Amino acid sequence: MTQSGAVPVVFLGGHGRSGSTLFSRVLGHVPGFWAVGELRYLWEQGVRRGRMCGCSLRFHDCPFWSDVGKEAFGGWDQVDVGEAVRLHRTIERNRYLPLLVAPRASTPFRRRLDRYAELMGRVYQAVRQVSGCEVIVDSSKFPSSAYFLRHVPDVDLRVVHLVRSSHGVCYSWSKKVARADRGGRPMARHPPTRAALEWVGFNFATDALRALGVPSTLLRYEDFVARPRAEVERVLRFLERERRAEELSFIGEETVELGSDHSVAGNPVRLRVGIEHLRLDEEWRTALPPRTRRMVTLLTAPGIARYGYLRPVGRR
Numbered sequence: 001m002t003q004s005g006a007v008p009v010v011f012l013g014g015h016g017r018s019g020s021t022l023f024s025r026v027l028g029h030v031p032g033f034w035a036v037g038e039l040r041y042l043w044e045q046g047v048r049r050g051r052m053c054g055c056s057l058r059f060h061d062c063p064f065w066s067d068v069g070k071e072a073f074g075g076w077d078q079v080d081v082g083e084a085v086r087l088h089r090t091i092e093r094n095r096y097l098p099l100l101v102a103p104r105a106s107t108p109f110r111r112r113l114d115r116y117a118e119l120m121g122r123v124y125q126a127v128r129q130v131s132g133c134e135v136i137v138d139s140s141k142f143p144s145s146a147y148f149l150r151h152v153p154d155v156d157l158r159v160v161h162l163v164r165s166s167h168g169v170c171y172s173w174s175k176k177v178a179r180a181d182r183g184g185r186p187m188a189r190h191p192p193t194r195a196a197l198e199w200v201g202f203n204f205a206t207d208a209l210r211a212l213g214v215p216s217t218l219l220r221y222e223d224f225v226a227r228p229r230a231e232v233e234r235v236l237r238f239l240e241r242e243r244r245a246e247e248l249s250f251i252g253e254e255t256v257e258l259g260s261d262h263s264v265a266g267n268p269v270r271l272r273v274g275i276e277h278l279r280l281d282e283e284w285r286t287a288l289p290p291r292t293r294r295m296v297t298l299l300t301a302p303g304i305a306r307y308g309y310l311r312p313v314g315r316r
């Protein structure tokens with residue numbers, strides 16, 4: 001069925017290692033929703049490098065993404081991939097946030113923005129047509145991607161701002177994790193100082209979307225893990241897409257049951273199927289050295305207060 005009008009897109013914003021990959025998969029399994037993973041990496045990791053899709057096939061072997069390419073452009077080989085990658089790199093970066101807020105300040109930037117917005121508008125429309133979904137879930141997270149999406153034509157943007165405790169996030173960035181979707185290569189690591197400063201920057205920039213008129217709701221990862229069903233229902237109310245209880249039966253008290261999906265990029269959780277146990281990784285409480293812990297507290301104090309981490313998690 002051909003659908004017309006603006007495409008509803010739920011953008012999962014916030015900092016890396018905040019549980020966005022898992023949450024996007026849960027939301028993507030709600031009837032009518034479709035998770036595409038981190039779409040900001042479409043051109044570089046999908047079209048150019050042909051990396052693995054969430055369905056375990058390589059991007060160009062995946063029937064879903066092949067059909068999206070045909071629907072949007074008559075095939076991915078009909079697009080100048082080099083141009084698309086250049087546009088992504090010179091627009092979807094947090095350093096360009098001021099220009100994404102006020103693109104008229106630079107004529108060359110505004111021209112690039114118009115061109116890239118037109119390309120991505122076709123991609124979002126094609127994802128909706130090929131999947132037949134009502135709502136696309138994009139877990140790109142970066143504030144720059146959310147600010148960019150405001151300019152994409154015919155996209156009805158809403159943001160779920162995922163936050164996880166700064167100590168948990170900083171510890172996660174310091175850990176060695178092998179990527180199942182990249183032949184065991186390690187995930188990127190950042191020292192705690194950098195992770196703490198980015199945690200503040202990413203979260204506060206995501207918060208600022210509200211001031212620009214983008215409908216947004218906050219979701220603490222700890223609350224999602226403590227009561228997944230209730231938090232998903234709350235997010236669905238925010239999106240004005242409430243679902244019947246039986247449509248959410250894959251979400252239990254402590255587990256979720258996931259099939260595969262076609263995520264273009266994300267953390268290795270995107271490949272797992274079956275029963276997923278939801279539990280909070282609290283390893284940082286013992287593994288983070290006291291000095292590092294104090295430093296993270298100091299650097300992220302405004303966010304710790306703002307996002308309610310002064311009271312025990314899982315309670316309101």
Ligand SMILES: [Zn+2]
Pocket residue numbers: 053054055056057062063064065261262263
């Ligand atoms: Zn796929």
